[in-house]
Structure formats: C-alpha cells, structure tokens
Amino acid sequence: MKALKAGLGIVLALAALGAAGAQDRYDATYGSEGSSLRYFYTPTTTDQRIAANTQDGLVEQDRFGKFVPSLAESWSANADMTEWTFKLRKGLPWVDSTGQKTTYEISADDFVEGLRYVADPKNGIKNLSSDVRKLIVGLNGYYYDLVDIDAGKKKDMTRAEALANFSKVGIAAPDPYTVVFKLTRPTPYFLSFLVMELFLPVEKAFLDSVGLDFGVAKDKLLYSGAYYIADWQRSKLIQLKANPHYWDAKKITVKTVNLQYVVDPTVEVAMFQRGELSQANLGADQVKALEKTKWAQYIYSDPPSASRYSVTYWFVQNFTSANPEWRAFVNNLNFRKALYYGIDRVKLNELDDPYKPAAILRNTVVPEGQVFDEKGVDYTEYPGVKEIRAAGNYYDKQKARDYFKKALAELTDGKGAIKGVSPGVVDYKPIAELKVDGKLPLQFVYVALPDAVETKRAILLKAMLEEAFGKENIEVTIGQVIDDMFAEAVEPRRFDLLHDNFRFGYADPAAQLSRLITGGGINDGQYSDPEFDKLVADAMGMTKLAERYKTFAKAEALFIDRCYVLPWVMGGTAYQITKVVPFTYPRGGFGITRFKYKGMVVEKNPITAKRYESLRAEFYKELGKASAK
Amino acid sequence: MFSYIVKRLGQSLLTVAIVIVSVFLLLRLMPKNGYFTREDYVSLDKEARTAYLRNLGVLDDPFTQFSRFMSGLAKGDLGRSITVYPRSPVLEVIRDKAPYSLWFGLAALALSMGLGLGLGILMARYKDSIVDGLGTLYVTIVRAIPSLIWLFFIQQWVTALLGWPMLFYEDRPISWILPTISLALSGIAWYAIWLRRFMVDEENRDYVKFATAKGLARGRVMRGHILRNALVPLVQYFPQQVLLTIAGSLLIESIYSIPGMGGLLVNAIRQQDNPLVQALVLLYAVLGVAGVFLGDLLMALVDPRIRLADARTKGGEA
Known part of the structure; x- marks a missing residue:
C-alpha cells in the first residue's frame, strides 16, 4: 500500500510539473485556405504563416520587432545606404519534406535565384510591388522588358536575351556566402523589405527539376526554415515539424505545429x-x-500582436465627387474639420468591440510602434504627429458644430442655397442615385460593405451626423457595394464618403505618406496639396533618420490638420x-x-x-x- | 432497347456539350477585376496587371481558350488551377478531394436507404398507428427545421455528450460517424416519406385487393407486390444519387472540416478559376446526365410495364 501511495505521489508530482511546463506541440486553426506552398506568393495569412516558418530570409524580426540576423549573420551598408552587403552563415543544408538533409547547401546564389524567379512575370508573383521593383537597381526595367516581350510589344530582344540581363539587376553573389544589393536610392529602412516573402531563397537545381510543380505539394519544395511541412491536406491540415538541421534550433521550443482548417469560430472555441x-x-x-x-x-x-495591427482604417472623402453639393462642402476645410470632430469613432467601433472600443483608435496614418530612428525614438513621437497621437479620442460635438456653422457661412447664401451649385442628378448607379437641388440639406452618399456590421455602422453614422448637424442641414444616403469597395466604388468614383483600410508596407513613413501625395496610389479622395507633396518629397531625399522623420512628421501633421483623410482605428484586433x-x-x-x-x-x-x-x-x-x- | 440507348446517349452527349459551352462562355463574361485585390491595384500598374492576366491565360480569345481546354481534355489533362490552388493540376485537386465526398456520400446513402426504406415500410404497414405518427414527426422535424440548427446541435452537444471529436479525422473512425449520420438524416426522411406514400398508393390498387381476396397473406402481398411496385419510382433516382455523391456537401464538409469536394465549385467560381470551374462543371454534368440515363434504364429493368422504344415498336407491329 505504501508503495502504491509513493507511486501515486510520484505520478502526481510529475503531472504537476508537466502542467506548469512548456509544451512541445501547438494546435491552432486556420480559416482562410492556404492556396499553394509556393512561398514567394502568399495571398492569405495562412500562406504567410507557412512561408515564415518553413523558409528563412536574410534577416528576421525578433520578439521586440527588431531586425536581427537570420540566414545572414551580419550585414553592412555603404555611406549613402544604396549598397547593402550580407554575409551568410556557412554549411546550412536545405532539407526535404521528411526533415532529411539534402545535398544542397544554402548559398548566396539561392537569394539571387529567388529574386530571379519573383521577377519573371511568367511566374505570376503578383505581390512584386512597384515599390520593390523600383528599389532594386535594374529590376523594374528587367521586369518590363519581359512583360513587353510577352505582350509582343518589344521585338528588338528575345526572351532569352532579356532573361540574361538579370545579371544587370542590383543583386549579386560575389562568393557563395555574400549577397550584395544595389539600390536606386538611399534606403536606411532596407531591412524591412527583406522580411518580405519576395526576398526568400530558392535552390535553382531543385527548382529546375520540379518546374511548374514547384510548391504544389510538400515534396515539391525544399525547406530552409525552422520547420518542414510534414503533412499538407487541402482544406484540412497543415502539420509542421521542427527542422533538426536548423541553425537556430535551440530557440524552437514547439516541435510540432498542427493547424486545422476550421471555418466556424464557435467550433474553434469549443x-x-x-x-x-x-x-x-x-x-x-x-x-x-x-x-x-x-x-x-x-x-x-x-x-x-495582431497580424493586421499595422493596418489603418480611415474615412475617405471624394474631393472630385460627381455630387456638386458634396464637392462644394468637402473642399471646405471647416466642413472637413466638422466631420473630423463630429464622427464619434468610439461609438462606431463598439460594433466590433463593445468592451474596449476606444483602445484601438488610431489618429495617424503611419502606425505607432513600427518606425524608429537611430536612438530608438518612435516616428509617431516626433513633433507634430506626437500631439495628434496624444489627442486620443478627440470627438467633440460642440467643436464640430462650430466648424459646421463656419462652413455654412462660407458655403451658403444664408437662405439655404449652396453657392455655385445648381440642381442635378448624381449617378452612382448601381450603388445609388441622388437628385440634388443645390440647397440645404447637403445630400451625400456614404458607401458601405453589405455585411450586417457595416450596415449597422452606416445607419449609426447617418444618425450621428444628422443629429450633430441637424437634418435640415445634412441628409446622408447609404449606398452599398456587393463585395469589393475598391472595384465597385473607389475606382469608378461612385462615392462621397466611405471607409477603407490600408496596409503599412515597410519601416518608413514613406510607406504610407508617399502614396498619399497628389496622384498617389492610395489617394482615393483625389485631393491635391502642393505643400504636403513638397514636404514628402523633401523627406524622401533625406538619409539621416532624425531629419527625415522630422520632415515626414511635419508633412503628416499638416495632412491630418487639413483633414484629407479621417483616421479611425487600427486593424486586426x-x-x-x-x-x-x-x-x-x-x-x-x-x-x-x-x-x-x-x-x-x-x-x-x-x-x-x-x-x-x-x-x-x-x-x-x-x-x-x-x-x- | 438498343436504339433507345443510342438515342439517349446522343441526347446526353448533346446536353453535356451545351452545359460545357454555356459555362465556358459565361466565365468569359465575368469582369477581370475579380483577379485583383485592393493592394494589387495600388502596387501594380495596368500593364503589370495585364501581364498577370496574360500569364493566367485568361486574355486569350475564347476560341483559343476553348480549343486548349478541349485538346487537353482529349489527352486526359484538365489543366492547372489558376487562383484557388495556383498551378496545382486540376486532376490532382479532384483526385485528392473526391474520395472523401464519395465515401461519406455512399455511406450516408446506404444509411439513408437502409433506415429510410425500413421506416417507410413500417409507416405504410402500420399506417395511422403510433409508428406512422412518430415517423411523420421525424420527417416533419427534419424537413421543417433549418438543417443548420440540427447540424449544430449534433456537432456541439452530441460530441460533448459522447466525448467524440468535433472534427473529422482520417485516423479516428469514431469521428466518421456523426458526419455520416448528419448527411443521412434528410435522406432517411426522403426515402421514408416517399416509400410510404407509394406503398399506400399501391395498397389501394385493384390488383392488391384481388391478391388479398385470393387469400394471399398480407406479408406476402406487401413484399411481393406492394413494395416491389412502390420501389419503382424511387429506383429511377438511385444512379444519380450514387454518382453525385462525389459533389460532396458544402455545409457538412465545412462543419466537420472534411476535405471533400463540397464548396470547391463555389470557391472556384468566386475566385474565377476558369480551368477548375470548367473541369468541375464537366464532371458534374457528365455524372448528372449519366445518372438520369442509368435511372431510366434501371426503371425499365425493374418495371415490366416499361418497354422503352423497342417495346413500343413491337406493340405497333402487333
């Protein structure tokens, strides 16, 4: 009996130890189906998760978000930061889908081949953005030569000749353990590009052997990362096992990762x-x-820690609207300020998070915690932006009403007629159609997605604005797209006001601000402000981070102060x-x-x-x- | 009979051809902006977007695309998926997924028929009794309550009660039971209610009254006459039900995370994966048409009253 008790005691003690200790297995779910294992193209977060854990790049981010060595053990840049040299770790093998070493060693050429694969339009790597193409010397020209040859527009060169020109692109492997990038402009934030899937390596001999089948199954790719794919069943399961030959194996505490495809969140919780x-x-x-x-x-x-944290949602106002009433108002700064202070962003967010709706407000277009200068100061702590960020929830109905009154005084004749606006029909079909009479109330179309939450949010926003400024002054019409805000509303200009979300691409304020200038890629409102454009252009020419961020911060402060967009919340919480x-x-x-x-x-x-x-x-x-x- | 088969085969081929061509043309009418996300519009200019579409093969003229599809088909190659599983051979995708749908479908069909026909017989045999009442209650519940509700109930509560897994796992047979039952529930109701109805109809026929008057035992009348004749209209649907199990169930496969075919066609259409849509439509059209055709033949085999074309000719000669 004593022996039994002693045995039980030992078992219980071991169980208690186990309960506190770390597990070597991680079980989770994924709801967006991974499309393929071709890690250069990762349209879903599931694809990104698999790529990140099965392949390593030159650098990676640690738990503080700092760029730290990965397959490159060190790096250096020239004085103007246009040439970056990376020294690779030696003797690391590519492993196969059983975790066995292959005869291939990870070498500098693999990074050159990776970019070569990405740059060929035939491979359909859609996420090769113009930001990246224009950053690496010769890459944009190389890509468009191939595009033009494929389209039959370029006859003075064969495809083979164009492919041979890759040697002129700004990536080289002078020896098996050195990768050199040549950039078109000073880029102190270049490391933040290297954590993208576009800069991962590939073993050419293996790639040639599998051809079109590269990445269509777990045995049709090799692994350079912490895990290899032990099992992959479409719409079912992704199982990762720790790579025994990994260079940083001691940091891999979880040896098996099981990701199961579960669509219903209720099942996930249960x-x-x-x-x-x-x-x-x-x-x-x-x-x-x-x-x-x-x-x-x-x-x-x-x-x-959410995957979409650096995404920012903001309200887009159409400055070139086909609706003359809205056009008159939105081009008036006092009206935009009235909206800025009059939209209760916390209330709107309660639909997503009824518990802490104010916790994820974001007042800036560049997210906090992403861009740091040499001294570790966050860009959003720079003068101008700092005050905007510190303002927190700036909703103020009285202030909004005051600005609105000023706008009315400037835009109407005092008897309700909007100056310079004549009656007409605004055709946003199939989203909406409005008959405007050139008199108050100001009529405009707020376009929303058709799901339940967005519909409720649109109704709430309408009530909020009509209550704040009076129904006699404002009348919001709610329009809805089917499922694609950009293709259905933004591109064909069928909106006055909407909200959309915008990803932050790399560690520099330019990632957002350079796209918001006149004619910029995400200037969906089509406003134009030469002063802002000039500040951004000035900042982009500066290589000293403190100076650069100071100018960017000045630009962003002006941009927010003039309310060209109305920032709302961060994404993915x-x-x-x-x-x-x-x-x-x-x-x-x-x-x-x-x-x-x-x-x-x-x-x-x-x-x-x-x-x-x-x-x-x-x-x-x-x-x-x-x-x- | 032979000329009937040839004629029906011709009709079937024509139907399949019409379906393929219609779907092919409809796919080409879809707008091309579905291939791009918001970020793509920002990061790719028009030329780059066109290059992407060209490499997917969706910018070629419809005739070229169609002949490519048909020549591939002749060689047994259904092409490669372009958006749902980029570059994966379509045949491989179907080969990976179809067996799950097929086995679950067949198991559920067997269960539906076994239990459904049994229940139908009992309900007809004991018409207006408590058995009939309970059967009708079951059928009414299954058909009146939205399937999502009882499927949710089965998955959440029954698994909790029995301690069974909530999802399907290939290596844990216990996890196969609930999806099969869930798939079979409406089938059981369908077989039960129709068999009951046809048996009750047959029971009132003169030949049954005659057989009973002759002194045949009720059990024998039931088995030898009523049941056999009542099964005839149901038999017609049997081949189609067997063949189309391959299409899977969108709802049940997604609830239990079964990697089958359910939802694949919907996804392929949403993501404008033309090669995948074409292959699936072809597959389902062929199976659907074959199912109807085989159903007709089977009916002729089990029902002596049906003689198809040849029989009518003979009748004419007489």
Whole structure:
C-alpha cells in the first residue's frame, strides 16, 4: 500500500510539473485556405504563416520587432545606404519534406535565384510591388522588358536575351556566402523589405527539376526554415515539424505545429474548451457568451500582436465627387474639420468591440510602434504627429458644430442655397442615385460593405451626423457595394464618403505618406496639396533618420490638420484565449517573419488576463530598453 | 432497347456539350477585376496587371481558350488551377478531394436507404398507428427545421455528450460517424416519406385487393407486390444519387472540416478559376446526365410495364 501511495505521489508530482511546463506541440486553426506552398506568393495569412516558418530570409524580426540576423549573420551598408552587403552563415543544408538533409547547401546564389524567379512575370508573383521593383537597381526595367516581350510589344530582344540581363539587376553573389544589393536610392529602412516573402531563397537545381510543380505539394519544395511541412491536406491540415538541421534550433521550443482548417469560430472555441487547441480567437459575441463562465478570466486582447495591427482604417472623402453639393462642402476645410470632430469613432467601433472600443483608435496614418530612428525614438513621437497621437479620442460635438456653422457661412447664401451649385442628378448607379437641388440639406452618399456590421455602422453614422448637424442641414444616403469597395466604388468614383483600410508596407513613413501625395496610389479622395507633396518629397531625399522623420512628421501633421483623410482605428484586433505565453514570439508590422513560431512558449493551461497584464508591463519595460540600445 | 440507348446517349452527349459551352462562355463574361485585390491595384500598374492576366491565360480569345481546354481534355489533362490552388493540376485537386465526398456520400446513402426504406415500410404497414405518427414527426422535424440548427446541435452537444471529436479525422473512425449520420438524416426522411406514400398508393390498387381476396397473406402481398411496385419510382433516382455523391456537401464538409469536394465549385467560381470551374462543371454534368440515363434504364429493368422504344415498336407491329 505504501508503495502504491509513493507511486501515486510520484505520478502526481510529475503531472504537476508537466502542467506548469512548456509544451512541445501547438494546435491552432486556420480559416482562410492556404492556396499553394509556393512561398514567394502568399495571398492569405495562412500562406504567410507557412512561408515564415518553413523558409528563412536574410534577416528576421525578433520578439521586440527588431531586425536581427537570420540566414545572414551580419550585414553592412555603404555611406549613402544604396549598397547593402550580407554575409551568410556557412554549411546550412536545405532539407526535404521528411526533415532529411539534402545535398544542397544554402548559398548566396539561392537569394539571387529567388529574386530571379519573383521577377519573371511568367511566374505570376503578383505581390512584386512597384515599390520593390523600383528599389532594386535594374529590376523594374528587367521586369518590363519581359512583360513587353510577352505582350509582343518589344521585338528588338528575345526572351532569352532579356532573361540574361538579370545579371544587370542590383543583386549579386560575389562568393557563395555574400549577397550584395544595389539600390536606386538611399534606403536606411532596407531591412524591412527583406522580411518580405519576395526576398526568400530558392535552390535553382531543385527548382529546375520540379518546374511548374514547384510548391504544389510538400515534396515539391525544399525547406530552409525552422520547420518542414510534414503533412499538407487541402482544406484540412497543415502539420509542421521542427527542422533538426536548423541553425537556430535551440530557440524552437514547439516541435510540432498542427493547424486545422476550421471555418466556424464557435467550433474553434469549443475545441479550445475541450483541450484540443492551444489557442482560439473570439468575436465580440463569443466574448459575451463566455462572460459569466470560468473562461472569462482567460480572455484578453493584445492589439499590437495582431497580424493586421499595422493596418489603418480611415474615412475617405471624394474631393472630385460627381455630387456638386458634396464637392462644394468637402473642399471646405471647416466642413472637413466638422466631420473630423463630429464622427464619434468610439461609438462606431463598439460594433466590433463593445468592451474596449476606444483602445484601438488610431489618429495617424503611419502606425505607432513600427518606425524608429537611430536612438530608438518612435516616428509617431516626433513633433507634430506626437500631439495628434496624444489627442486620443478627440470627438467633440460642440467643436464640430462650430466648424459646421463656419462652413455654412462660407458655403451658403444664408437662405439655404449652396453657392455655385445648381440642381442635378448624381449617378452612382448601381450603388445609388441622388437628385440634388443645390440647397440645404447637403445630400451625400456614404458607401458601405453589405455585411450586417457595416450596415449597422452606416445607419449609426447617418444618425450621428444628422443629429450633430441637424437634418435640415445634412441628409446622408447609404449606398452599398456587393463585395469589393475598391472595384465597385473607389475606382469608378461612385462615392462621397466611405471607409477603407490600408496596409503599412515597410519601416518608413514613406510607406504610407508617399502614396498619399497628389496622384498617389492610395489617394482615393483625389485631393491635391502642393505643400504636403513638397514636404514628402523633401523627406524622401533625406538619409539621416532624425531629419527625415522630422520632415515626414511635419508633412503628416499638416495632412491630418487639413483633414484629407479621417483616421479611425487600427486593424486586426481580436480577443483570444490561449495557452501561448504572450510576448515570447516575434512581432512586427510588415513582411512575414512576424508570423514565425520561433521562441513561442506554449503552456499546459490557458494564460489568465491578469497574467497577461503583468507580462505586458514587463515586456514594455524590456522593449523600452531594447529600443534605446 | 438498343436504339433507345443510342438515342439517349446522343441526347446526353448533346446536353453535356451545351452545359460545357454555356459555362465556358459565361466565365468569359465575368469582369477581370475579380483577379485583383485592393493592394494589387495600388502596387501594380495596368500593364503589370495585364501581364498577370496574360500569364493566367485568361486574355486569350475564347476560341483559343476553348480549343486548349478541349485538346487537353482529349489527352486526359484538365489543366492547372489558376487562383484557388495556383498551378496545382486540376486532376490532382479532384483526385485528392473526391474520395472523401464519395465515401461519406455512399455511406450516408446506404444509411439513408437502409433506415429510410425500413421506416417507410413500417409507416405504410402500420399506417395511422403510433409508428406512422412518430415517423411523420421525424420527417416533419427534419424537413421543417433549418438543417443548420440540427447540424449544430449534433456537432456541439452530441460530441460533448459522447466525448467524440468535433472534427473529422482520417485516423479516428469514431469521428466518421456523426458526419455520416448528419448527411443521412434528410435522406432517411426522403426515402421514408416517399416509400410510404407509394406503398399506400399501391395498397389501394385493384390488383392488391384481388391478391388479398385470393387469400394471399398480407406479408406476402406487401413484399411481393406492394413494395416491389412502390420501389419503382424511387429506383429511377438511385444512379444519380450514387454518382453525385462525389459533389460532396458544402455545409457538412465545412462543419466537420472534411476535405471533400463540397464548396470547391463555389470557391472556384468566386475566385474565377476558369480551368477548375470548367473541369468541375464537366464532371458534374457528365455524372448528372449519366445518372438520369442509368435511372431510366434501371426503371425499365425493374418495371415490366416499361418497354422503352423497342417495346413500343413491337406493340405497333402487333
């Protein structure tokens, strides 16, 4: 009996140890189907997650979001930051889908071949953006030569000749362990491009052997990352196993990753509750449903670790609208300021997050926590932008009404007629059609997506504006697209006001601000401000970060002050219950390396919200120190 | 009979050809902006977008695209997916997914027929009794309550009660049971209610009254006459039901995470994956038409009253 008791004691002690200890397995779900394993093209976050964990690039982001060595162990740049040299680790093998070493070694040529693959339009790597093409010397010309040859427009060169010209593109492998990039302009933030999938390596001999089948199955690619794909079934399962030959194997605490395809979020939560998953994301409804259960203690949200955190939502105003009433008003700064202060962004966000709707407001177009100068100062702490960020929830109905009164005084004749506007029909068909009479109330079309939340939000916004400025002054018509805001409303100019979201591409304010200038790629409102354009152009020519960011901050402050867009919230925030210890895994706002599981610690029991708070405080203390280094 | 088969085969081929050509042309009418996201519009100029479309093969004229599809088809090559699973051979995608739908479909069909026909027989045999009432209640519930509700109930509560997995796992047979039952529930109701109805109809026929008057036992009348004749109208649908199991179930496959064919066609259409849509439409059209054709033949085999074309000719000669 004593022996039995002693045995039981040992078992219980071991069980207790196990409960506290780290798990070597991570079980989660994915809802957006991965399309292929061709890691250069990653349209869904599932694709990005697989690519990030099975392939390594030259650099990666660590748990503080800092760029740290990956396959390159060191790097340097010339004085004007137009030439970057990377030194690779030696003797690292490509592994196959069984985790076995192949005879191929990861070498500098693999990075050259990777970019060569990406740059050939025949390979359909759609995410090769003009930002990247124009950054690497000769890449844009090389790409368009091939495009023109394929289109039959260029006859003075054969495709083979054009392909041979890749040697003139600004990437080279002078020896097996050195990669050199030549850039078209000083680029102090070049490392933030290198965390994109476009700069991953590929072994040419293997690529040639599989041809078109590259990446269509787990054995049709080789692995350079922390994991290899042990199992891949479409719409079912992705299983990753730790690569035993990985250069940073000691940081891989989770040895097996099982991602299951689950479409229904309710199932995801139930599976977590039954112990089948390490993590589950929760919608607002599910948070409510679990409110009075034992699970409530484990629910928390950590916006900066969300994959779409660096995405910003803002309201777009159509400055060239076909609606003469709206056009007259939106080109008036006082009216735009009235909207700026009159839209209660917190109320609008309650539809997504009824618990902490003010926590994810964003006042700037460049996200915080993504761009740092040499001293570790966040760009959004620079004068001008700092004040805007610090304003928090600036909603002020009285201020809005005051600005609106000023706008009315400037735009109407005092008897309700809008100056210079004659009656007409505004044709936004099939979204909406308006008969405007050139008199108050100002009529305009707010375009929304047709789902339930966006419909409610549109109704709320209409009520909010009509109440703030009076129905006698404003009449909002709600129009809806079918499913594509850009193709149905923005491009054909069928809107007066809408909201959309915008990704932040790389670690420089230019990633957003250079696209917002006159004629810029995301200047959907089609406004024009030469002063803003000049500030952005000036900033882009500066290589010293402090000076550069100071000028960008001045530009952004002017841009927000003149209300060309109305920033609203950050993207991708979600509540979760998880056994993953927060802040143990990489983070960042762009590229794919932030999706790595490297360093991630999974525990046996869920993390409580209380523990999250204390870990958070600790983490930000450490982050402050790390940034200052 | 032979000339009937030849004629029907001709009609079937024509139907399949019409379906393929119509779908092919309809796909070409779809706007091309579905191939691009918001970010693509920002990062790619028009020329780059055109280059992307050209490489997908969707800018070639419809005749070239059609002849490419047909010549590939003649060689047994259905092409490669362009957007849903870029560059994966379509045949491989179907080969990976179809077996799941097929096996679940066949198991559910067997269950539907076994239980549904049994229930139908009992309901007809004990018409207006408690058995009939309970059967009718089951049929009414299954048909009146939206399937999502009871499917959700089965997945959430039954799995919790029995401690079974919520999803399908290939290596855990216990997880195959609930999806099969879920798939079969409406089939059971369908077979039960129709068989009951046809049996009750037959029961009132003169030949049944005659057989009963002759002194045949009720059980024998039921089995030998009523059941056999009542099955005839149901038999017609059987081949189609078997063949189209391959199409899978959008709802149940997505709920239980079964990697089958359900939803594949919808996805392919949404993402404008022309080669995949064409291949799937071809597959379903062929199976659908073949199902109807085989159903007719089967009906002729089991029902002596049906003699098809040859029989009518003979009748004319007499």
